[in-house]
Amino acid sequence: MTRLAFAGVSCVRGGRLLFEDRSFDLAPGDAALVTGPNGVGKSSLVRVAAGLLAPAAGKVTVAGRRALLVEASALDHDRPLAKALGFWAAIDGQRDAVDAALDALRLTQLADVPVGLLSTGQRRRAALAAVAASGAPIWLLDEPGNGLDRVAMQALETLIAGHRAGGGVVLVATHLPIEAPGAATIRLEAA
Amino acid sequence: MSVVAALIVRDVRRAWSHGGASLPIAFFLLVAILFPFAIGPDSVLLAQVGGGVIWAAALLAALLPVERLVAPDAESGVLDQFAIRGMSMAAVAAAKIAAHWLSFGPPLMLAALLAAGLLGIDRETLATVELGLLIGTPGLAALAVATGALVAGLRGASALAGLVMLPVAVPLLIFGAGSIAGGPGAVKLLAAVSLLLLAGAPFVAGAAIRAGRA
Numbered sequence: 001m002t003r004l005a006f007a008g009v010s011c012v013r014g015g016r017l018l019f020e021d022r023s024f025d026l027a028p029g030d031a032a033l034v035t036g037p038n039g040v041g042k043s044s045l046v047r048v049a050a051g052l053l054a055p056a057a058g059k060v061t062v063a064g065r066r067a068l069l070v071e072a073s074a075l076d077h078d079r080p081l082a083k084a085l086g087f088w089a090a091i092d093g094q095r096d097a098v099d100a101a102l103d104a105l106r107l108t109q110l111a112d113v114p115v116g117l118l119s120t121g122q123r124r125r126a127a128l129a130a131v132a133a134s135g136a137p138i139w140l141l142d143e144p145g146n147g148l149d150r151v152a153m154q155a156l157e158t159l160i161a162g163h164r165a166g167g168g169v170v171l172v173a174t175h176l177p178i179e180a181p182g183a184a185t186i187r188l189e190a191a
Numbered sequence: 192m193s194v195v196a197a198l199i200v201r202d203v204r205r206a207w208s209h210g211g212a213s214l215p216i217a218f219f220l221l222v223a224i225l226f227p228f229a230i231g232p233d234s235v236l237l238a239q240v241g242g243g244v245i246w247a248a249a250l251l252a253a254l255l256p257v258e259r260l261v262a263p264d265a266e267s268g269v270l271d272q273f274a275i276r277g278m279s280m281a282a283v284a285a286a287k288i289a290a291h292w293l294s295f296g297p298p299l300m301l302a303a304l305l306a307a308g309l310l311g312i313d314r315e316t317l318a319t320v321e322l323g324l325l326i327g328t329p330g331l332a333a334l335a336v337a338t339g340a341l342v343a344g345l346r347g348a349s350a351l352a353g354l355v356m357l358p359v360a361v362p363l364l365i366f367g368a369g370s371i372a373g374g375p376g377a378v379k380l381l382a383a384v385s386l387l388l389l390a391g392a393p394f395v396a397g398a399a400i401r402a403g404r405a
Contacts, residue, residue, distance in 0.1 A: 050275050052404055068275045072268030076201070078208060087201060091194050091276065140275075 002028045002064040002137040004049060004169050009058035011044050018044050019188050021058070028137075028167040031160065031180045035173075036188035042173035043070075045188070046142045049171055064169070065092075067136035069144055073127040077116030081107065084115050085130055094135040101133035105155055120147040125155075132159060138169045145176040153178075194278055195286045202290030211259050212294040216302045219252035223306035234311045241310035242320050242371035245303055249324065249367075250360050252299065253331040257352040260291055260339035261400065270400055281397030288329075288336045288392060295335075296328035316371055323367045323381060330363055330385030333392035340396035344403055363388075 003026065010020035018041030026032055034042045047053040048060060050068045075084040082098060089098045102108045105125040110118065118126060124147045131139055144156055157179045160170050164180075172178060206212040226244045227237055261284075264270050273283050300321055307317045338356040342348040366373075366381035 050271070052271055052274060066275050068271065070268055070271065072266065072271070074268035074272040076205070076267075078205075087197065088272065091197055 002167065002169050003061060004064075004138050004171060005061040006049070007059045007061070009048060009055045009060060011041055011048055011053065012056040013041070013044055013053075017056075020056075022186065023058075024184060024186060026169045026171065026184075028169060029164045031164055031170040031172065031183035032186050033172050033174060033178060033180060033183050034186045034188065035175070037190055038175070040188040040190055042175075042188060043142050045186070046070075046140050046171065046173045050140050062138065064138050065134075065136040066138045066140055067131040067134040069127050069131050069139070069141045071142070071146075073115070073123055073130070075115045075123075075126055075130065078114055080112045081115055081118065081126055082111035085126065085133055088130050089133045092134050092136070094133055097133040097135055098129075101129040104132055104159055105129045105152070121149060121152060124148055125152055128156060128159065132163075137167065139163060139171070141170065141172045141174075143174055143176075144172060145174055145178060194273070194276070195282060198273075198283065198286040199290045199293070202287055203293050206256075206290070206294035209259075211256055212298065215252040215255040215295060216298045218255050219248045219299060219302050220306060222248035222251055223309055227309065238311045238313060238316075241307065241312040242316050243368040244310060245306050245312075245320055246323070246327075246364055246368040248306065249299060249303070249328070249331070250357070250364055253295070253328075253335055253360070254353055254356060256291070256295065257335050257339045257342070257356065258349050260287060260336050261396070262339065262343040262348065265343045265400065265403065271404075279397060280400040281393040284336055284340060284396035284400070285393040287396075288333045288389070291336055292329050292332035295332055296324070299328060300324050319371050323370045323378065326378065326382050327363050327367045327385050330388035331360065333385075333388045334360055334363075337388075337392040337396045337399070340399035340403070343399070359388075 005025040007023050009022045011018045024032055034045050036042055044053060048055050050066060085098050089095050102111055105128055107125055107129055110122060128144060145153055148156060160180055163170060223244060230236060303320060303324055334356055338352050341355055342351045345351060362384045366377050366384060370377035370381055
């Protein structure tokens with residue numbers, strides 16, 4: 001069963017303690033919003049959940065595939081959007097999911113435009129489309145709202161709600177308010 | 192398509208579409224052309240040193256693409272995306288080595304034919320040089336990817352890359368150029384060095400990528 005759990009997790013970066021003894025347990029349909037001021041360790045918490053950073057203490061339990069959204073979109077700039085998304089979708093065995101993901105983020109018309117020519121907001125939506133197309137049950141989103149306009153923000157909220165309704169787990173680090181009914185809040189405070 | 196195959200195809204396509212693959216080849220030919228200017232038009236002398244010149248030029252050309260092998264993918268989040276899909280960074284590095292050799296080794300061997308013509312190397316020596324390049328370039332490619340991973344994200348990465356890579360590449364140069372006069376024994380030693388680099392580089396590169404994670 002899909003699960004993402006922290007048990008007493010602490011994170012130290014560059015000799016500085018960012019957060020300590022954090023615990024939560026996300027089951028299918030659950031979401032958690034990581035909030036707090038800049039530099040408090042929101043992104044680091046997401047990277048710990050992604051397995052890219054080792055926790056200084058505690059245990060991270062993950063059951064199910066993960067999809068990660070970070071500032072860097074990992075989409076090749078010289079490739080048309082649909083092909084760039086298709087590269088990751090093919091690796092995930094989800095080649096057919098690209099069209100639906102493009103549609104969900106209103107990117108269908110940009111499918112043939114090279115990623116490098118997209119605007120900031122469009123690129124962020126493209127990265128979200130990559131997450132949506134991955135088919136992974138656990139979504140780890142680091143500041144997904146950056147650069148998004150009002151309409152795109154609503155599309156993001158719809159996407160998160162749809163993923164949770166389908167039994168997915170979502171962990172969102174954000175400084176922007178994101179509508180996610182029933183989501184837990186993980187508030188990080190400056191130490 | 193397996194993940195490794197997908198990554199190899201992507202990297203080869205990127206190398207060619209950016210002109211990054213042709214640059215080292217052009218540089219290789221340029222170095223080979225410079226030597227006759229420096230040494231003078233003594234065809235006997237040129238033919239004598241020609242094989243060594245090709246090897247030295249190949250080594251310098253191998254240095255050129257180092258910066259674009261790992262750093263761009265670390266920066267654009269591609270490596271993180273492979274990591275979250277459960278792929279080890281050593282496997283990523285191995286795929287990158289294969290892709291780099293495909294866009295570097297065979298073109299270099301073709302260019303060596305041209306260089307051999309310019310330097311007036313005889314057919315027998317040329318055959319030995321080509322055999323040596325076939326054996327040695329995979330090792331050079333492995334070393335280039337490992338170096339690229341080590342210097343990724345550092346300031347002055349290209350200067351550092353030279354300092355890291357060239358000393359380690361010296362055995363390839365010694366046995367590669369040595370095989371021209373030294374015969375089968377040097378070829379075997381060249382193969383041993385190349386194999387050692389191929390076997391070790393993915394793990395060095397993988398560890399460097401993990402250590403460099405921001």
